[in-house]
Every structure is written in structure tokens, then in C-alpha cells.
């Protein structure tokens with residue numbers, strides 16, 4: 001199937017052959033023909049073709065220009081202009097609905113001090129007067145001078161009467177002002193299992209970690225359906241512009257799922273969305289008896305649990321204490337008995353269990369529970385989200401029970417500046433170990449965790465292959481022994497991500513019978529030097545053979 005420059009004689013013979021074969025038959029109708037492309041099909045042998053034909057939203061056939069144009073005809077001829085064509089990118093771990101909402105809150109990503117955070121919140125509040133609650137997301141104390149958690153004194157001064165809740169970059173901590181804490185009924189010294197309500201000198205600082213966040217978040221009023229639609233539409237437009245045609249939403253409740261479903265049925269939302277249910281009794285009671293829910297665009301098949309928190313907020317559960325906090329090992333967000341009963345429950349269903357695990361202890365506990373119920377190689381596709389810090393002895397537990405490590409390469413290049421302080425040099429070697437994780441099952445899905453990280457799949461590719469961040473740091477790459485090849489990274493962003501979502505028979509490659517989800521890029525990721533990865537532009541994005549974005 002690999003195309004190349006054919007010598008003149010062969011070319012002539014092929015023309016005569018195709019003329020002879022097809023001239024007496026009418027060509028078959030297609031809805032679209034893409035030709036003159038450098039098409040990476042991402043099939044099992046990573047073959048390249050020049051053209052493919054599309055009918056009813058699916059690929060009819062792929063091959064050389066001569067083959068496809070000889071066999072099919074269409075009113076819609078797309079000249080790829082010799083550019084690289086890939087299957088639409090799939091993000092194997094993201095938060096699509098929350099991302100849409102984040103586009104309508106104060107953006108705090110990259111703030112280099114808490115004063116800067118407050119300045120941005122003030123600017124947002126001035127630009128959006130009359131908000132009942134002021135929300136924001138993206139601060140990271142590791143970027144502040146001194147790297148310690150801020151307190152809410154400045155927010156209390158500026159916003160004495162309006163509740164303010166600002167999420168940390170990883171979503172595992174918030175800072176709330178006094179008004180929000182008052183509405184949630186919190187008091188100094190209050191305790192919560194699997195979380196922390198920070199109290200200093202007898203007063204609340206406003207910092208709420210992991211399970212404590214929900215105490216204020218549950219007081220935030222629900223969005224109206226129109227507001228929600230506007231946000232989802234904005235999220236979708238940004239996805240298509242980045243070449244993403246499918247996203248995996250890691251943790252939604254029924255209300256969000258039904259909203260996505262009704263918008264898709266009304267033709268107002270064209271993204272393909274794979275959904276993991278948030279681990280709540282209400283969700284499980286409703287969906288488990290029915291089995292996985294599937295439409296053309298929506299697939300509800302996962303259940304998202306949380307083993308622990310994040311490394312940045314020292315909520316990740318470690319086997320040994322943190323290097324930068326004596327005696328502290330983080331914590332589990334639920335009891336081991338909960339993970340066991342959830343695994344036992346789901347083992348008898350067609351749902352995938354997908355558990356967030358960051359620390360080496362969190363990962364070990366989940367791997368042991370999974371292996372208890374999976375007993376050997378299997379096709380249940382249970383996943384560990386992040387699989388971030390793994391003890392050397394535990395890597396083989398992924399392969400043992402066919403457990404999928406679902407990783408986000410940009411976490412490595414965001415965290416590398418401080419992960420060594422938390423973990424020390426020895427443990428750091430088992431962190432963000434993507435190549436080693438890939439070797440366990442022979443495949444590895446990639447994602448971003450947006451809006452925790454930037455939405456860009458190009459940043460994923462850069463971080464996976466070159467192990468550098470957007471600034472090109474560090475020179476030579478971070479822990480390069482765990483870099484992926486270009487082909488592995490492309491597979492991780494297409495067919496392997498599809499496989500992690502149990503959708504590899506529908507999407508993830510450009511082969512006959514698959515959905516015609518494809519993108520045209522102005523540069524070829526299989527060839528560009530590292531510094532041209534991020535400037536690569538998505539010339540066009542098609543989903544189901546329909547153009548969703550073009551430059």
C-alpha cells in the first residue's frame with residue numbers, strides 16, 4: 001500500500017490498466033474524494049497512500065490517486081496539495097465539558113505570583129459584572145515565589161460579598177474566599193476524609209484540597225441549558241481547530257451526559273465523545289443495569305475512580321515520604337475496600353474501570369485490585385489514568401492483567417521543574433516512564449488532561465517524542481530513555497487512543513469501513529524538526545466526512 005514515485009513506464013502501464021479496467025464501467029459514486037495527499041493511514045503497518053474515497057461518513061477505500069480516481073467519482077474533490085493527512089486526533093484523557101466551562105471563567109494558567117492571580121480575577125470580574133459567583137482556574141503555587149500555598153486575605157478584601165472559588169491547575173485544590181467558605185458552612189479545624197480544609201493560626205486560609213473542594217463546589221449554581229450549550233460549542237470549535245475529532249471525557253455525571261447527548265441528537269454538537277461516569281452511587285445505579293450507552297457520536301462505557309490526588313499539591317499517595325515534606329506520604333481518596341468493591345462490581349459488567357492514580361502507592365493499590373479481578377490477560381480494557389509514578393517492581397503488573405496505562409506527555413514537561421524535589425532522583429526514574437509503560441502491553445494511549453494542560457495535541461507530540469516543553473527545555477530532553485518514536489506518538493494519539501476507548505473498529509485509522517475523521521496539516525509530524533512541531537497548523541479537520549474546520 002506504500003506509494004512512491006513510479007517510474008514512467010510503470011505509471012503508463014498503470015494508467016492503461018486502469019483505463020482498460022474502468023472505462024467500460026461507470027465509476028462508483030462517493031461523497032468525497034481526497035487525493036494528492038501524503039496520507040498516513042495508521043493501519044497495522046503504518047502504510048502511506050495518496051487518496052481515499054468517502055461515502056456516508058465512512059472510508060470506502062484508500063490507495064493511490066490512480067486507483068481511487070479510477071474507481072470512484074465525486075462532486076467533492078479535495079486536493080490535499082501533497083500535504084500530510086492523518087486520522088483525526090483522539091485525546092484519550094481530557095475534561096471536555098469542564099474545558100468548555102473553563103473558557104467562561106477567569107484563566108489563571110501561567111500566573112507567576114498570587115498577586116497576578118488576583119489581578120486577573122479582578123479583571124475578569126470587571127469584564128463580567130453581576131456574576132453571582134466568580135470562578136477561575138489554573139493557578140499553581142509552584143510558579144509563585146516561595147512555592148507555598150497562598151491564603152485568601154487579598155480575595156476577602158476585594159470581594160467581601162461575592163463568593164470566589166479558584167481552582168488549582170490540576171483541579172485537586174481550590175482557594176475560596178471567606179464569603180464562599182461561609183456559604184459552604186465551613187469552620188476552622190474542620191476535617192474531611194480524603195481531603196484537607198487548611199487552617200492556620202485558628203483561621204481558614206481558603207485552601208481546600210481534594211474531597212474538601214466539593215464542600216464549596218456543591219454550592220455553585222448549575223448553568224442554564226443555553227449557557228451549557230454555548231460552552232460546549234466553544235469547546236468543540238477549539239477541538240476541531242486543533243485537529244481533535246474525538247475526546248475522552250474522564251468523569252461526568254448523568255446531567256452532563258444527557259446534555260451532550262441531546263445536543264448531539266439535535267445536530268448541534270459534532271464531536272465524538274467517549275465518557276467515563278464519575279464514581280457516584282447515583283451514576284452507577286442508573287447506568288450499570290442498562291449497560292454501556294452508545295450512539296454515533298457518544299459512548300458511555302467507562303467508570304472513573306480516584307485513587308489519590310496530584311503530585312503538585314502533594315496529594316499523590318507515595319510508598320515512602322515526599323522528599324520535600326518530612327513524614328508526609330499523601331493519601332488515598334477512598335478506602336482500599338471501596339476500590340475492591342468497585343472492581344468486583346464492574347468485573348461483571350461491560351464497563352471499563354478507569355482509575356486516576358499518580359503516586360507509586362496509589363498505582364500499586366489499584367494494580368493489585370485490578371489484577372485480583374482480571375486474573376491474567378484479558379480484553380476488559382481497564383485503565384489507570386496518569387500511571388505517573390510507578391515503583392520499579394510494579395511495571396509488570398500492567399502487562400499481567402492487560403491494564404492500560406493512559407498517560408499525558410505534557411504532564412512530564414510541566415512537572416519536570418519540581419517533580420524531582422517531591423520524589424528525589426531515584427523515584428523520578430520511574431515517573432513519566434512512557435516507553436517503559438508502552439512495553440508492558442505493546443501499545444499506549446496518549447492524552448492531555450485538558451484543561452489541566454493545554455488542549456494542543458502538538459504539545460503532546462512534542463513532549464512524547466522530544467521530551468521538551470514549548471520553550472524547548474530542557475536541552476536534549478527530559479529522561480530521554482522514556483521518549484516515544486514519532487510513529488508511537490502518532491499511534492498513541494489516534495489508533496491506540498481509540499483502542500483505549502474500545503472504538504478502534506470505528507475510528508483511529510483511515511481504512512475501509514472506518515469513520516472518515518481526518519485532518520490535513522501544513523507540515524508533516526513524521527518529518528519536522530522539534531522546533532516546527534508547535535507551529536504546525538491544522539489546514540482542515542473533517543469528522544464523518546464533513547468539514548468542521550479550515551484555515
Ligand SMILES: [Zn+2]
Pocket residue numbers: 093094095250449452
Ligand atoms: Zn483528568
